Amino acid sequence: MQFKSLGRTDITVTDICLGTMTWGSQNTEAEGHAQIAMARDAGINFMDTAELYAVPGSPETSGRTEEIIGNWFAANGDREKWILASKIGGGGSSFLRGGRRADGASIREALEASLKRLKTDYIDLYQIHWASRGHYHFENYWRYAPHRQDTADVLANLTDMLQTLGDLVREGKIRHVGVSNETTWGIAKWLRIAEENGLPRLVSVQNEYNLLRRLFDHDLAELSHHEDVGLLAYSPLAGGMLSGKYFNGATPKGSRKDYQKGFWRLNEHSDAATHAYHEVAARHGLDPVQMAIAFCRTRPFMTSTIIGATSTDQLAQVLGAIDLTLSPEVLADIDATYRRFPRPI
Template sequence: MKQRKLGRTGLEVTEICLGTMTWGVQNTEADAHEQIDYALDAGINFMDTAEVYAIPSSPDTYGKTETYIGSWFKKTGKRDKFILASKISGGGTNWIREGRRPDRQSVREAVEGSLKRLQTDYIDLYQVHYASRGHYHFGTAWKYAPENQDTADVLDNIADTLQGLDDMVREGKIRHVGLSNETAWGIGQWLNLAEQGGLPRVASVQNEYSLIQRVFDLDLAELSHHEDVGLLAYSSLASGVLTGKYLGGQVPPGTRATVQPGGLWRNNDYSAPAVQAYIDLAARHGLDIAQMAIAFALSRPFMTAVIIGATTMEQLKTDIAAADLTLSDQVISEINAIYRAYPRPL
């Protein structure tokens, strides 16, 4: 398994990261432990979670995924085998600290809660899950309104949150800092304020990236290149939409659509023809569509790691094996032609 640098941290992470958000709803604790075992045997050293997981989130599932990881650490004694990433909620969820956005105090509360569930004394990469000021992620791009933001309030909140993250770094509870579901301007502000105040530097950003969601190709890619803030890509299969299993209105039993009705915003009349085009391309070249999609994401110059999530061991094995696939120039050319035809099908 190839490894790549995690920003300027000095850490090297495997290009496939084990995603965990289904653990606690679609997957049991035993399933979670089996997936971790397999990933470790496959050479993966990177695992990502969040305080809000499992997804779909609820008061009953809050923290379950971290708890499952913690029980694996306790059972195996192999905490040192993984570079572990987790996240603080970006706010707005009433059962998480009454919906408060991250600030200096809530960072401490969140980190210490996660450490207890994870049964560890440190988190390698601690990320802010999403921008509390509003953003264009999670299917909200068509309602994005940055003109409504209060610049001074945004910057004050980032600075305060950075102070909380710095507290945790100094106490050894987290090692490095990352962002998730951020914009180019937002990342720039985190970087500037960290440099001005001698505070922890952002190492990475975890945003969505797939064949049908390539916003990162633009300003974010430029920032990533110049500032060494690599992408940790999630939903590279568009929550399974790219496999074609939802085409024609299908909802196969046991899929995410059965546990999160209305949550698959990537599956719509605009995305369907693009998905079909990518499936047809894969078939012409004898490729598995899931592996082609992951391999394409891995080929991008700004990519640090692709986070894969699976509800079955068969899916997990297929997705991890994508790391061994190198797409030909012809396949890349055909992908780009489809992208030109369907640049934003969401």
């Protein structure tokens, strides 16, 4: 297991992070606890959750994942052994504070509720789950419209959030601050406001990154390098797409496509690209799931790759990537495939 610094802090995290978003909907508490134990035994010290989880978010499921993690801490007494990350929703979800966007007041309200569910006095990394002003992540890519944003309002909102986050750091309720589903401009403004006002500096950004979606490779990678804001990559398997489980129109029972009655990542372009990456893995005698995880770990901007599973068998398969090093020949094949399929989803 490799360890990476979390931004410009003295915290080191394993470069594989345990994702938790299915616990409480697709997974029971016992299954979630079994995954925590498996990750711990593999040497992982980093776990990520959110107030929205379990997904899909709803009044019935949101908050359950944090409760499951809190019950683990209460039963095992090992909170200090974990670097724990959680998030406040960015707004728009009617069951989270009436859909109000993240701001100073809602951050304090959300954090206090998360601390209670997690049965802890502090969260190591507290993140804004998505940019309230709009963003191009998930299916928003095709209708992203930054020209509609009110610059003054956006900057005032960022300042308000950072001021409250600063108070919470001083109170010892959070240690560090991160963002998720953010843009290069957004991160730059978070950093500038923090520097000018003596407020907490971002240590990470949690965006999607995988063989099918590599938007981080360009402007975000440049910012990450110069500003030490590392990537926490979610969906390294593109929501399970890269496993090949959806080939030939399949809908495996218990899969995300089955559970959510649809799968927006699946289309003729992403299917063709996934087949191509499976061909790369086959040529080199690799497990395609482990190849996809190992590729993420090669990226110079990567702080940690967030893995998730709905069974311990799936988690064991993913953890097999820990000891996998991709050869120059494999990486060259991946690059050639990326040139053919630069933006399939």
